[in-house]
Amino acid sequence: MSIEKVKENVYAITDGSTRGNVTAYVLPTQIVFVDSGMNIPLIKEFRKHVEQETGKKASILFITHEHGDHVFGNQAFEDCEIITSEFTHKEMLVSKEKNWSPEAIEEWKKNADDPSTLDGLKIALATKTFADEYELVDGDVKVIAKRTGGHTEGSSYIYCPNYNVLFAGDNLFNRQFPWGGPPSANPIKWIEALKEYLSLDIEHYIPGHGQISDKEPIDEFLVYLENVTSLIKEQIATGKSEEEILEQAEKIEYYPPREGREQWKNATLKKWYDVLST
Numbered sequence: 001m002s003i004e005k006v007k008e009n010v011y012a013i014t015d016g017s018t019r020g021n022v023t024a025y026v027l028p029t030q031i032v033f034v035d036s037g038m039n040i041p042l043i044k045e046f047r048k049h050v051e052q053e054t055g056k057k058a059s060i061l062f063i064t065h066e067h068g069d070h071v072f073g074n075q076a077f078e079d080c081e082i083i084t085s086e087f088t089h090k091e092m093l094v095s096k097e098k099n100w101s102p103e104a105i106e107e108w109k110k111n112a113d114d115p116s117t118l119d120g121l122k123i124a125l126a127t128k129t130f131a132d133e134y135e136l137v138d139g140d141v142k143v144i145a146k147r148t149g150g151h152t153e154g155s156s157y158i159y160c161p162n163y164n165v166l167f168a169g170d171n172l173f174n175r176q177f178p179w180g181g182p183p184s185a186n187p188i189k190w191i192e193a194l195k196e197y198l199s200l201d202i203e204h205y206i207p208g209h210g211q212i213s214d215k216e217p218i219d220e221f222l223v224y225l226e227n228v229t230s231l232i233k234e235q236i237a238t239g240k241s242e243e244e245i246l247e248q249a250e251k252i253e254y255y256p257p258r259e260g261r262e263q264w265k266n267a268t269l270k271k272w273y274d275v276l277s278t
């Protein structure tokens, strides 16, 4: 694991060691973490490192959305307020019942690079929720959580206007094909979210997966997403079949999915087609 000091008061892990990226904003009197990855020992180490280096304590964990690779480390923040959107909280309740049974967790472990990273996993749920927006003020520093939808209906970005840093969660896969297949994924909301990210005064964008960037990869992703959705909509209007439309959409060039996730492209285009055709 490598802990990046993104800039003064902002830390992150984006090397894939925690699967989903994680971040810490150091505020005047406390530390706010965003997402908890799916490697319990590493997230505990990350928290300890930032606390020791700054002499401050973690108080809040924000969760961008409900996927296991962003929330399985929540228990490292059980003494903190855990804050997420109402939608994400509801999805986590459902997953806790259905998809995160002890047997299912054993399956997750089998697919982890090192199964011991999920030893003793307990799903820690949110202690506070917001419908669309939540604002935290500490001295003269603000942290804003805002739900946009896109990757999932609950997908929220967490940004600090004072530090000019925005954590986008899985609405950004930096220079990789995104995962757009979740049941509540929506390409139209996704486009609006990307436009909103670009409209803000941001120096560092932290994606859910991949490296920290400036605006450039977001511009590229926005162009791609707009091209794909326009093509799908135009072809639906001219009465083309789903098969023909997906074949055309497939040809629009963009970065491939990361290794081992090659099936993401077809599943994502199919999901976007389904949303645009209803």
Ligand SMILES: [Zn+2]
Pocket: 065, 067, 151, 170
């Ligand atoms: Zn996700």
